Amino acid sequence: MGLTVGIIGLPQSGKTTLFNALTRAGAQISGYPTSTVQANRAVVEVPDERLARLAEIFNPRKIVPTTVEFVDVAGLGQASEDTKKQGLSAEFIGHIRNADALAVVVRCFSNPAAPHPAGSVDAERDLNELLTELTLTDLATVEKRVESAGRKAKSGDKKVIEELDFLKRLRDGLSEGKTVADMSFSTPEQAVLRELFLLTMKLRFYVVNVSEDALAEAGTLLAGDAPAPEGGELACVAAVRARARAEGAEVVAVSAKLEAELGELPPEDAAEYLGALGLPELGADRVVQAGYRALNLISFLTAGEDEVRAWTVTRGSKAPVAAGKIHTDFERGFIRAEVVHYDDLMADSGSMKTAREHGHIRLEGKDYVVRDGDIIEFRFNVSR
Ligand SMILES: Nc1nc2c(ncn2[C@@H]2O[C@H](COP(=O)(O)OP(=O)(O)O)[C@@H](O)[C@H]2O)c(=O)[nH]1
Ligand SMILES: [Mg+2]
Structure with a gap:
């Protein structure tokens, strides 16, 4: 085990709803943004229909799917003036520092009962805000390292001085609005960089949260090259598609609320309901699979009388x-x-x-x- 996906996004984008859909964990959904950093964690089985087929052949005593851990972290988009200066809290960073990838939830659904905190749905604006917060947080992390390296460099240690030069260059780049991907680094610099666990360096993929009615069309839009529709929910979906493609990132559409409701049904009933909606599989499954692809993972299988099992390795x-x-x-x-x-x-x-x-x-x-x-x-x- 050990693979972790952090679910991040602005308040009211549906992070906790999605988390519940993924895990059936029943975490508290808030009708309003909370000010403290909360985190829900759960380990989710990676759906793999091959296991059931193999079990029919090998009749094992048990079936063991591979797993991914999901962490739902609130705290973005609630920036006080302090956060804007110092980046997100140490607590927030602590929750996602060890995440292998970030699932960025973007709100495209409208729901008068749970209004968007900014008053309207606008993926472009939300994505910019998210990225700015992540970058500011990284900048604050680097600032702290510049200070501590600065103190150590007084001893005249050549290695520390080189590290300090590098950290300053990184800080300047980030404060000019560059991302880590825009800059280039030597091999020893890359080693220092990895230790910083910067949020903008994590692999990320996008989860567009749409209303039930738009789900099928959103899926088609994401899979193809149809031009962006003007206005409405699908224009929002297209904006996320554009961003994801520019980054070479995965993007999936879900209706978190529908998913969470389906998650409460027995699996056969959920499958029947999905069929009635013309949907092939749960969006939650697609989110897990997108995480898997984003992390460049594959599964190999073992099969015998004792167990049929999936294992995870890097491609x-x-x-x-x-x-x-x-x-x-x-x-x-x-x-x-x-x-x-x-x-x-x-x-x-x-x-x-x-x-x-x-x-x-x-x-x-x-x-x-x-x-x-x-x-x-x-x-x-x-x-x-
Ligand atoms: N209509 C609709 N409402 C949703 C959807 N996903 C979440 N919501 C609602 O939006 C509100 C915020 O959801 P929540 O998961 O707490 O968002 P978080 O702040 O990102 O964790 C709740 O009232 C949810 O029921 C969705 O796909 N469709
Ligand atoms: Mg939440």
Whole structure:
């Protein structure tokens, strides 16, 4: 485990509603912005229909999906004059410092019962405000490091002096409105940069929160290249699409309120209701999957009598690294991997015997790059 996605966004954008939809955790939804930094945390299973299919074949004692942790953090967009000068509070940063990616919730729905704090729906404005707050917070983090490095540099330590120069350059860049992505850094500088855990450097993806009625059209708009409609909810969706594409980021549309309501139904009823709305799957599932893609993760699978299970690795990982996810001994004593791809096994009617006859079961060595959907059995020897 250990993957964490921080849900951020302006007040009343639907963060907590989405969190509840994702986790069915029943966290308190506020009808008004709260002034303190609250955080809800929950671990969510990554939906993977392949597990159920494999379970039919292997009859395991248990099925174990892989997981992602979500953290819903309030606190953005409630900037007092102090926050505007100093960035977001240490408490806010503490909650998302260790997040691997940020899910940025943008409000496009209108709801008279829960008005937008700025009085109107405007994605462009909201996105600018969000990014400004994140940048100001990073600037404050860097300022603090400039001060402490400045004190240490008095000793004349060459390494500290270099670090100070770098931190000052970074500070100046950020205060001119540049982002970290706009600047370039040497390898040692990048090492210092990573330790700063800057918020604007985190991988991020966008979640557009739309009304139930606009959900299907929003999905189509996000998937294609249709021009931005003028005004209304879809214009809002198009504005988020433009921003996400400019950043090369993922974007998904959900109706958080609908999702949260569906989450309270038994799964079969929810599926039926979704079908009636003409929607293929829960938006919550798409959010989890977008997080997975944003983090550049893939799943490999293990299957046997004991369990059918999904495991997470970074795309491009080699077989021994994947083995190490299961047990460090597996990585240390890695000999080879017996691999059959899920799609091949299904093409062979789920029969390992047929897969073997068709040459679909491969023996792979330590340089094999694991693919999403590989079903792997590792051969290892711990005494080596
Ligand atoms: N109509 C509509 N209302 C929503 C939607 N998502 C959230 N809301 C409402 O907006 C208000 C704020 O939601 P909340 O999740 O507390 O926002 P947060 O401040 O970002 O955590 C609540 O009254 C929600 O019921 C949505 O998709 N559609
Ligand atoms: Mg909230």
